[in-house]
Structure formats: C-alpha cells, structure tokens
Amino acid sequence: MIKKRGSLKDQEFLASLKEAVEAGARFTDTHCHIHFSPLADELDDVSERAAERGVHRMVTVGIDLKDSEQALLTSRKSEKIFFTAGVHPHDAEEFNICQLGRFEEILSDPKAVAVGEIGLDYYRNHSAHDRQREVFATFLDMAVGLNKPVVIHNRESDKDCVDVMSAVVRGRERNGVIHCFSGDRGLQKWALDNGFYISYAGPVTYNSSDHLRDTVQYVPLDRLLIETDCPYLSPEPYRGRTNEPAHVVYTAKQICDIIDVNLYDFAVQLEKNYTQLFG
Numbered sequence: 001m002i003k004k005r006g007s008l009k010d011q012e013f014l015a016s017l018k019e020a021v022e023a024g025a026r027f028t029d030t031h032c033h034i035h036f037s038p039l040a041d042e043l044d045d046v047s048e049r050a051a052e053r054g055v056h057r058m059v060t061v062g063i064d065l066k067d068s069e070q071a072l073l074t075s076r077k078s079e080k081i082f083f084t085a086g087v088h089p090h091d092a093e094e095f096n097i098c099q100l101g102r103f104e105e106i107l108s109d110p111k112a113v114a115v116g117e118i119g120l121d122y123y124r125n126h127s128a129h130d131r132q133r134e135v136f137a138t139f140l141d142m143a144v145g146l147n148k149p150v151v152i153h154n155r156e157s158d159k160d161c162v163d164v165m166s167a168v169v170r171g172r173e174r175n176g177v178i179h180c181f182s183g184d185r186g187l188q189k190w191a192l193d194n195g196f197y198i199s200y201a202g203p204v205t206y207n208s209s210d211h212l213r214d215t216v217q218y219v220p221l222d223r224l225l226i227e228t229d230c231p232y233l234s235p236e237p238y239r240g241r242t243n244e245p246a247h248v249v250y251t252a253k254q255i256c257d258i259i260d261v262n263l264y265d266f267a268v269q270l271e272k273n274y275t276q277l278f279g
Contacts, residue, residue: 001205001254005237013253016263021054025267027252028057028274029245030199031117031151031179031227034081035060035067035074039231039244047078050245054267056080058245059278061117061151061179063088065099068106075111082278083109084151086116092127092135100142107146113278115143116151117179120164123155133164140168143176149277150176152196158187170194174277180229181215188215192223197277199225202235202243205254216258221269225277226251 002010029050033039039046050058060075061084062068068085075083085106087095107115118139120132127135143150150169154161169175175195180203181188188198198219203209216224228234228251230243235250256266 001207001257002237002250007237010237013250017053017249017253020262020264020267023264025054025264026056026271027054027226027248027267028059028271029055029228029230029248030059030177030225030274030278031061031201032058032230032245033061033063033232034058034230034245035070036231038242040074043074043077046244046246047080051080053246053249055245055248057082057274059084059113062086062106063117064091064094065102068103072106072109072112075109082111082113084114084116085112086118086139086151087135088117089119089121089132089136089153090124090126092132095135095138097138100138103139103142104146107142107148112148114149114151114176115139115146116176117153118150119153120157120161121153121155122157122160129160133160136161136164137168140165144168144172149174152176152178153180154178154183154187158183162187162190165194177225177277179227180233182212185215185218188218192219197223197225197273199227200251200255201227201229202233202239202247202251204251205235206239213254213258216255221259221261221266222273222276224255224270225273226255226270 062071071083180201234243
C-alpha cells in the first residue's frame with residue numbers, strides 16, 4: 001500500500017492512473033457527502049480535482065430529511081452528481097412518520113439513485129436499538145415500493161441487520177449495497193446471496209485492516225464497488241486529512257493489488273457494476 005504522498009510508489013501509481021484515464025478509465029465515488037462542509041464550500045474545486053483523476057461521477061448521500069433535501073439541491077449543481085435520501089441510524093430518534101411523503105417526493109427526482117443511507121449502528125448508539133430497527137424497516141419497505149436499491153449502513157449489528165433485511169428484501173435481484181463494508185464473512189455471504197453489492201472505502205488501505213482486506217477476495221468482481229464516505233475515512237496516503245472524491249482511486253488501487261487485476265480493467269468493471277445496480 002502507498003503510505004506517503006509523493007513517494008516513489010505514489011508517483012508510480014499516479015503515472016499508471018494517468019495512463020488508464022487517458023485510455024478511457026472512469027471511476028464513480030458511489031458514497032460521499034459532498035454536500036457536507038467543508039466540501040460543499042469548494043464544490044467546483046472538489047469536482048475538478050476528482051475529474052483530474054478520472055472520477056467522473058459522485059453519489060452524495062442523505063442522512064435525514066433536511067440533509068437529503070440538501071443532497072438533492074447539490075445534485076442539481078452538476079451533471080456529475082447524483083444523490084440518495086434516507087435516515088441514518090444515528091438520526092432514527094428524530095425521524096417522524098409524517099416525513100415519509102416528503103421523502104417519496106425527493107426520491108422521485110430523476111437523479112435519486114437509491115434509498116439510504118439506512119441501517120443499524122450499535123457502535124455509537126446515538127439512537128435506541130429498537131428505534132433504529134423500526135426506522136430501518138420503514139425505509140426498506142419504501143425502497144421496495146419505489147423499486148429502488150438501498151444503501152446500507154451496518155456497524156457491529158450484523159445479525160440484526162440481516163434479520164431486518166430478510167423480512168423485507170429477500171428475492172429482489174438488485175437489492176442495494178453494503179456501504180463501507182466492515183462486517184464478517186457471514187454478513188458478506190448473506191449479502192452476496194441476496195442481491196447486494198459490497199463497497200469498500202478508505203479503511204481497506206489501513207495497516208490495521210488485514211481482516212478487511214481478506215474479505216475482498218471473496219467478493220466476485222462483478223459485485224464490487226468503491227467509495228470515499230468523504231469527508232471522512234481518507235485512505236492512505238491521505239489519512240488524517242479531509243477526504244474527497246479524488247481519493248477514491250487509492251481504494252481502487254488497493255483492491256487491484258489484492259485481487260491482482262489491472263487498474264483499467266477494474267475501472268471498466270466498476271462502471272458496469274454501478275450501472276447494473278443504480279441504472
């Protein structure tokens with residue numbers, strides 16, 4: 001992995017990236033929050049830096065009603081930006097069932113590609129577990145009704161996450177994506193068996209993430225996605241700095257090293273995967 005910006009390994013990678021982009025390689029940051037500060041304050045520069053590295057499309061992800069409305073507005077600023085709408089498990093306590101009508105309106109926008117991010121988080125526990133499960137199921141039902149894929153947040157809640165999803169989404173062909181995958185092999189197998197894609201973010205590049213890198217080899221190439229989750233979780237060699245869509249190529253590079261595929265071919269497959277899931 002690349003540990004230092006400007007190092008020989010970094011220079012070699014950026015040279016190979018330039019060749020791949022010149023040959024037509026393109027990347028999508030499938031999960032970001034570019035409507036968050038500080039990225040929203042310099043959106044043109046963020047988009048330009050992304051384009052320089054072949055990142056031609058970004059999906060900015062809503063986490064509650066007000067935030068989802070902001071994600072929609074941000075998507076209207078560029079043809080490169082798409083969005084999702086949903087309620088993050090941290091915000092489950094603040095959700096009111098009266099908001100569902102507005103969520104449906106937002107999700108009817110042509111640039112709304114998925115319902116999310118939704119799911120469970122038993123690590124931070126900002127909302128009670130039963131409330132998280134209730135809101136999660138509500139938005140899964142909405143996704144089925146709207147025939148949209150879902151963007152799943154899961155942290156230390158593998159069993160309950162599967163239990164809630166199994167009751168609603170079993171049998172759909174393109175259920176959605178487990179974003180910023182950090183679960184175990186059991187969750188991964190269930191997800192792959194039930195129409196989900198697996199997305200990796202910056203943590204797959206960290207020294208402490210051998211277990212996470214091990215899971216990559218079990219995901220079929222046609223079910224992989226990459227993301228930044230920016231402005232959080234910067235990959236090496238940008239760890240500790242504000243993350244942005246341009247950095248997603250370092251996650252791509254790490255996965256290429258793990259599964260032994262060249263960058264251009266991987267980029268082509270990732271774009272096919274994006275289109276297959278999100279349309």
